[in-house]
Amino acid sequence: MKLRNTTNKSLDRNRPGWFPLESTFWWLCGMGLHVTFWGVSISAQDQTELRVDYSQQVRPILAKHCFACHGPDANHRESGLALHTAELAYARADSGEFGIVPGQPEASGVLIRIESDDDDERMPPSDHGAPLAAGEIDIIRRWIVQGASYEQHWAYRPMQRPEIPAVNQRGWPRNEIDYFVLAKLEQNGLAPAGRASPERLVRRLHLDLIGLPPDPEVVRRFAEEPSETAYEELVDRLLDNPAYGEHWARMWLDLARYADSQGYAEDHYREIWLYRDWVIEAFNQDKPFDEFSREQLAGDLLPDPTEAQLIATAFHRNTMTNSEGGTDDEEFRHAAIVDRVNTTATVWLGTTMACAQCHSHKYDPISIEDYYGLFAIFDQTEDADHYDERPVLQRYTPEQLQDRARLDAEISALRAQREQTASEQDQGVLDQRIKDLQAALQAIRPLTVPIMRELDDNHRRETRLAIGGAFSNKGELVAARLWSEFSRELGERPTRLDLANWLFAEARPLTARVAANRHWEKIFGRGLVETSEDFGSQGSLPSHPELLDWLAAKLEADGWSLKKFVKMLVMSETYRQDSRTTAEKLARDPQNVWLSRGARYRLTAEQIRDTALAASGLLSPKMFGPPVKPPQPKSGLTAAFGGSLDWETSPGEDRYRRGIYTMIRRTNLYPSFQAFDATNRTVCTVRRMNSNTPVAAFVTLNDPVYVECARALGRSARDHRVESVHDGLVFAFRRVLARDPSAEEVGELQSLWERQVMHFRERVQDAAALVGVEGEADLPYAEVVELAAWTVIGNVLLNLDEALTRN
Amino acid sequence: MLQKQSRKVRIDSMVDSLKRQTRRHFLNRCPLGLAGLATASILGTSVSDRVIAGERVPADSRSRGRVKHVIYLHMAGSPSQFELFDYKPVLAKQHLQPCPDSLLANQKFAFIKGHPQILGPQFEFEQCQQTGRYFSSLVPELRKISEDLTFVRSMSTDQFNHAPAELFLHTGSPRPGSASFGSWALYGLGSENENVPGFIVFVSGGTNPAAGKSVWGSGFLPGIYQGVQCRSFGDPILFLSDPPGMDRSSRRASLDSLSRLNRIHAADFGDPETQTRIEQYELAFRMQVAAPEAFDLGTETAETLEMYGARPGENLFANNCLMARRLVERGVRFVQLFDWGWDVHGTGPHDDLNHQLVKKCSEMDRPVAALIRDLKQRGLLEDTLVIWGGEFGRTSMNEARNGSKYFGRDHHPHCFTMFFAGGGMRPGFDYGATDEFGYFVTENRMSVRDLQATLLHMLGLDPYRLSFPFQGLNHRWIGPTDEGRINQDLLA
Known part of the structure; x- marks a missing residue:
């Protein structure tokens, strides 16, 4: 009865700042899987006794229905009640009642509200969301009965190295992956498909590892003797093929939002392809993922950085530059830092931080202080939306270096000669020659690549909260710090290098899961966590949590070698399954979540181009260098305040180069790539869409x-x-x-x-x-x-x- | 022979079952008419399936949802309100006098430096007898249809550089990566004619809008919802024509073979995507016939061409206006026109008020008036909303960059003017007002967010609930907060 008296006050319907962004969708994705899983494997009677899993079952419900007003964002918290931590949920709310009393459902205000038939009392309020489903209420009830224990979000927990599960069909598994997969298949009453034909396996391996179709001769040889040894040799050969780096770099360049132009209105050419080449080489050399990451985030802060380590830092110089007249450089410098924070969080942590620019995150434990703490780490570099992209690294080609040395030598010789010369006339002649040579020396323009460079101690910026995310609306001072979820000790003034090291130390469980999942997705077409860009509470839950942990731990144990990791995936029997499906399998598992067949998905825009060129014998094997311009239809247009969008087709073999070398102009993506869902690289992209449209059909029919x-x-x-x-x-x-x-x-x-x-x-x-x-x-x-x-x-x-x- | 026949029967039944599946797919996932669009998926996972799992596209029950088609005329660069529709006699009186200090406190300009001078309107104004509105001599035809127009004189944005302001207006975010209005409209309402793309974009004036293709991009929405940029020369839709030397019979024969081979494959592998691809190729074949017809201005009468000032074969804004009507007639959901050349800073005759703006208005006034008249006489204006505007306004002061002798105005985010016709807007109605200098809004400020909420409402969609899940957030056109208000005053 005490509850009733306080109802109206605690359930104010017209709360300002309410966010009607329920994530029914993600919830359904996650729970949909979940329901299938539990529904298939567990009888109804067992369910009442079964232990409720907080992460898998309870948190998604709370996140969907409750956290927007009773979650991590303290500024938009209603009635003093928050449900995302045990401490807050068990505490007395403003009304005097308790939200959750462990073991006592009847005393828990939350349960009373969600079960209520009274429109005025029921949570969530009707204008904010539908009432909870009976199944959801049941889960909350059982959870409270069982003690309402909280645990850290699954993705943040320490990695386990789970036991390899037992399976019935013991002849099938070939490596550890297969045991995990088969165990789930058996739980779900599904059986794996047979092995794909040798021909299809060869093509699949080629497309997945190097992005190109196989030579028919290679197919023939393997089909004649498709032994285990031959298979492994083929895999090794492909991993050693330089085309491997060209293929895998594409995925990374989507994350790095690599483009050959600055973006915004003028969208000038940006010379940054040395970075693209660095990525290709890094994949080919199998640079360990931790080192690969460290060099890109903080290569300039390593002791005595090499030229290559500096080029790697161009990763975060792929942010856009606005050179439109009348822009405030600080506004777009700020935008670039925001992009660096968001991109770093997405790429390594699979976390959407962007929300916390304006307010503490509604669903994930990211406070606005966490956000600007990271912002402050990135806020100390020299670049500032300059038209000329400074700071840049200059690099002369070997030929240029020779020319420079030769000219230097000639100039010195002439100078020496001039010293010896008495005649004014002869001096004049020599002066002119020296001048000419100096001009020639000047004319040798180095390649440039924008890089990161830390401000010196006298010029460090003061970082302040940007209120409402607006760069000009400065709030209180903030100190650089790492995300508190993984960093109990915040340390003094962490740098980008500290951040990079932290990703592979304290934040390692998340970093490893995200990286393992992303590579799994590129091979199997679908991540074990389907939302590979979001491992937060709004993302989907892993279909195979133990396998994901096992893979993440393995990736780390193997010294973060991506080639070893990818090899392990393609050596599995799971990978080698036939992709034929039956009506029954399609009905029971339309998305192939349980991996009862081989994956089947459309090639990427670049692969479609590359495979057509390769199959027709036109593909140029030339690697590296400036971006190329294959034929593109005329638009008859110029960029706003910039040059023509049309281009002269590159001469010679450059028109037949792999898609990764095609010039990417952000305001005018190469049309045939656009038709096949390539990104214009303005923002970090984890997963591309796969559309199937008549406009795409026109490309392969008529381009x-x-x-x-x-x-x-x-x-x-x-x-x-x-x-x-x-x-x-x-x-x-x-x-x-x-x-x-x-x-x-x-x-x-x-x-x-x-x-x-x-x-x-x-x-x-x-x-x-x-x-x-x-x-x-x-x-x-x-x-x-x-x-x-x-x-x-x-x-x-x-x-x-x-x-x-x-x- | 017998064996071959039985195999054929098996293939047919398999394909039929796939077809049913694909169809069920569509029916389930497209409650409000998304059927007819292609499917999209994320790496093999159909996105459209995800829409089934998510909420249905939310209809706005309070809206009468009269608008079925949108024609959005964007004057890229932003025209000067003071030389077209906003008659401010005080500016004339104080022409080239120092600007009052009150207008300069805490103001930031893109180009104006020092203490600027007020700039009087450069053209005569004439009052429309029926509506009492003033129109400058640059827009005589629009004055004649004043009764059909609804003006908002108190538009306001918070971006004052072109690319971010265009992105904010069209995609709801000043940074790239979000979905444009046309994409949302198509996502929400689907297409009426699958033989022509549902969201078509034309660019005139020789230059792309400042934010490039992102202003008609689908952002986080599946690629099938992005605007298809059409050209006014060559193939209107890229790669629409068969290769040289391949006639229709040859294309048909090759598509028949392609389709048979794909059906064999579909029967073997059982993937519904294969069936979808077969259908997309058939759609492409039909589009090859339907699109050139839709884009052929040659079939218009001399009278109509004259009314618009259209000249088939040239890249004219007038042609694109006429094209917009033809496409709407054929059920195209959203037609977006960008016309470049309105950024009137006054650094020279190429971007000043007295030469460039005169030229641009002479290219715009007649065809826009003709479009609205034409839609009206054909009974299309009822459910077609025409929108006209730029991305921000211009200053009350002369920019005088580097002492330029040409008159021009700098970027101004605090107020600008847009007008609308048809689709249930209240005709002849004026909303909002600015001060005597036309510098600040004095009543009924209408923000970009308000405009977005109102437009979705007019399409019969709930602006607060129309969302798409991406990276853990349900993204909406109106942004993460509910500040945008549906403006009921504008609606008839």
């Missing part, structure tokens, strides 16, 4: 780049029709799909080829246009007609669903 590939593929197929058209078709099919066509498939293609030959016999001009030989004299008529038909075949093959998909 001149792909028409050129179709022609080249068709031409080499024609050249390989050893005995018959059939041979040519099989050749082209193998080049694109790395397997032999079935009789039905080759029959379809042959029929198309024959009909197209008939078609083009009547339309020789069209044939010449399609083959790209219009206006060329004395071409044999029959040859052009056949080549046109082969081009149509090439076009069809490059557009097959299977060609665009990693299977």
Whole structure:
């Protein structure tokens, strides 16, 4: 009864600052899995006795329904009640009642409110959210009955190295991963799929490890003897292939928001590709992930940093620069620091910190002081939205260094000569020559790359809270500090280097889980934590928590070697499963959460380009260097206050380079990449979307780049029709799909080829246009007609669903 | 033979079941008409599935939701309100007098330095008899349709550089990465004609808007909701045309083969994505026919072309206005026009009030008036909302950068003017007012957030609940706080 008296006061409906951002969606993702899991494995009777898991079951409910007003954000806390820690939840609220009394559901205000039928009493208030479902209320009740124990959010807890689980189908597992996966499959009444065919495995490995399709000869050799040794050798060869770095760098450059332009209105060219090359090399050298991270976050703060370690710090110089006239440089410097904090949190901690720019986080334990503590760490670098991007590192190429040395020597020699010269006239001549040489010396422009450089002690900035996130609205002074969740001792004035070290020390459980999950996702198409960008309470729960911990611990134990990690994933039997599915499996597990089959997903924008070029024999193997400009359609437009958006196609082999080298201009992403969901690299991107649209179909059907590939593929197929058209078709099919066509498939293609030959016999001009030989004299008529038909075949093959998909 | 036939039967039944699945997929996940759009997924996980798991797109039960189509005319660079619609006689009186100190306290300018001078309106104003509004001599045609227009004279933003201000207005955040208005509209309402993209963008004036493609980007929404930028030359939609030498029969034959091969694969692997891809290719084939027809101004009468001042084949704002009407007629949900050249600083004749603004208005006045008249006479204005505006306002003072002799005005975030027509806006109505210098809002301030809340409401969507989960937050167009208010006064 005491409760009733206080109801109205404690349940004020018109609370200012309420955030109606319930995360029903994430909750459902998480709980959906959860319900399936529990529903399948546990009978209803057991449930009343079963221990409720705070992290997996209770916290998602509290986060969804309660934390917005009764959570970590003390400034928007209602009725003095907070439910995110035991200490606060067990305490007396403003009303005098207790939110939660462990073991006593009837005395716990929270339970009374959520169960109430009275609109005035029930929580959450009707204008803020729907009442809790019966199942949710039951979980809260059982949790209170069982003592309402709290535990740290799962992702922050120390890593366990779980026991390898026992399984029934003992013949199946090949490495530890398989035991974890199979145990879950068996719990869910599912069985693993058989092994994919050797041909498909070779293609899958190539696409996953180097991003390119296999040479048909490699496929043939493996298919003839698909032994375990041959498989492992193939994996090792691919990991050693320099194309490995080019493929994996793409993923990292999305995180690093790497682009070749500054962004905003003018969007000028930014010379920063030495950083892109550094990333490719780092992957190829298998630089351990901790070192890789440390060099990017704080390479400049390492003792006697090498040139490469300084280039690595360009990671955080990928922030945008606004050179539009009339901008306040401090505003955009501030924006860049915000981006560095947010990006660092997303990349290494899988945590969305952005909310805490304006207020303490509603769901995760991130206070506004935590946010600006990190901000203060990043606030001490020299760069300040300067037009010229200073500070930059200058680097001369070996040829340039030679030229400089030669010119220096000549200048010194002339100077010495001048000393010896008495005649004024001769001196004049020598002076002129010296001047000319100096000009030549000046003209040798080094490559530059923007880097991080710490301000010296006399110029350190004072960091203040930005009230409401506005750079000009300064609040109180804040000291640099690390996120309190992982840092009991905040230390004195931590630097970026301290931050980098902390990620691999105190914050290691989260860092390792996030990194392990991201690599798992790139290989299996879906993370064990589906929301690979969010390991906070709004993210999804891990489908295989023990496996994730095991992987994270293993990654660390293996010295953070990403190549070893990736190898372990692809050596598993789980990886080698066939990706065929059955109606039953599709119905029971549409997203393949339990891994009862191989993953199947569309290739990335860059892979689609690279595989088409590779299959048609056009791909240039040239690595590194300035960004290139493959053909792109004219827009007829310029950037605002900047140069033309159109470009001259790069000459020679540069038009056929891998997608990772394509110039990325932020305001005008390369159109065919845009159609396949590449990012414009303005913000850190963990997962790209995979759309399936007619606009994308137009690219692979009609973009001149792909028409050129179709022609080249068709031409080499024609050249390989050893005995018959059939041979040519099989050749082209193998080049694109790395397997032999079935009789039905080759029959379809042959029929198309024959009909197209008939078609083009009547339309020789069209044939010449399609083959790209219009206006060329004395071409044999029959040859052009056949080549046109082969081009149509090439076009069809490059557009097959299977060609665009990693299977 | 028999074997082949039975295999064919098996494939057909498998594909049929996939089709049913795909269809069920759609029906479940698209309660408010998202069907007809392509699917999207995150690395193989269908995003649309995630929409099923999440909330349905929330309809705003209080809204009559009259607006079915939006035509957003953005004058990139931001036109001067003082030379078009906001008649401020005090400015004329104090022309080139030092600006009152009261306007300068705590003010920050992009370019103005020192103590600036007031700048009088550069053109004559004439009152519209029916509505009593003043219009400058630069916009005579808009004056004639004044009765159809709703003006907001108290728009206000908190960004005063072009790129951030455009991003804030269109995506709800001054930094890139968020979804644009058109994307939200398409996400919320779906498309009516799947043979033409549902969100189409045209850029005129030779230059992209300051924030580039991000202002029509889908941000955190799936890529299928991003604006499709169309060109006024060559293929209107990139890569729409078949390769040279490939005619329709050849394309059809190759698509038939492609489809048969994909069906074999679908039957073998059972992935609904394959079936979706088959459908997307068929959609592409139909779009190849529908789109050129939609974009062909040649089928318009000479009278209509004359009314807009359109000249087929050229890159004109007028052509894009006429295109907008054609697309809306064909069920396109959202047409966004960006016209460059309104950033009138007065550093020279290329960006001043007396030359450049005159030129821009002569290119804008007639086609915009024609568009509104045309929509009205065709009965389309009822459910089409036309929006006109820039990203911020201009100063009451002369910028005089480096002592320039040309008249121009600097960026001004505190107030600017927008107008609207159709879609349930109250015609002939004026909302908000500014002081005698047109410097601060004196009544009924309407923030960008208010505008966004109001526009979603007019589309029948709940601005407070229309959200998309990304990185742990349910993102909304109106931003994380509820400061944006639906402005009921504007609605008829």
